[in-house]
Amino acid sequence: MHMTELTTERLRLRPFRTDDAGALNRINSRSEVMRYIGKPVETIRNTEDYLRESVLADYSKYGFGRHAVIEQHSGELIGFCGLKYLPDLDEVDIGYRLHPDYWGLGYATEAGQATMKFGREKLGLSRIIGIAMDENTASIEVLKKLGLKPDGRVNHLGTECARFLWQA
């Protein structure tokens, strides 16, 4: 298991626990957060299942997965940022999702930079991809700031998306 805590100037990125379901559900249940991703998650129980079956399962299968993002000064869980192995593409993907109260503060870029460093240095990755719908300007801006470059198209969860790539 390679999941370690990462610290940035304003944030702490730590492994998720199942008791984060309430805090994460306040983010995943909002339609503006899920606008370019899918349907809002309905219940805390659904989010708990997602944590157990996806995030925590990734930690044990692959040794890494998405990190919880904690704002240092408030101690609040404000979203996630992290890497995920995608078996269908045989690639590692960087993803992020924040509560709207915390958008526009540079937090996704800050968390993403620490995540890229973790992927490069701790996991020894030489490729990291990003996937976003064309309309998701904020996400695409973050991918570019993290050094990923446009790399064609990909069909992801039934939607045609833009694919980005960082390569060592």
Ligand SMILES: CC(C)(COP(=O)(O)OP(=O)(O)OC[C@H]1O[C@@H](n2cnc3c(N)ncnc32)[C@H](O)[C@@H]1OP(=O)(O)O)[C@@H](O)C(=O)NCCC(=O)NCCS
């Ligand atoms: C994508 C997301 C995480 C960005 O978070 P954020 O912390 O607001 O991003 P940052 O503040 O680091 O912004 C990075 C850049 O994107 C730009 N940006 C942010 N939101 C934008 C928007 N709505 N439209 C256009 N540009 C935007 C910023 O201007 C910034 O560039 P700058 O520093 O040169 O000004 C956030 O919007 C989010 O959670 N969205 C919903 C979930 C989602 O779609 N995740 C990605 C799925 S692919």
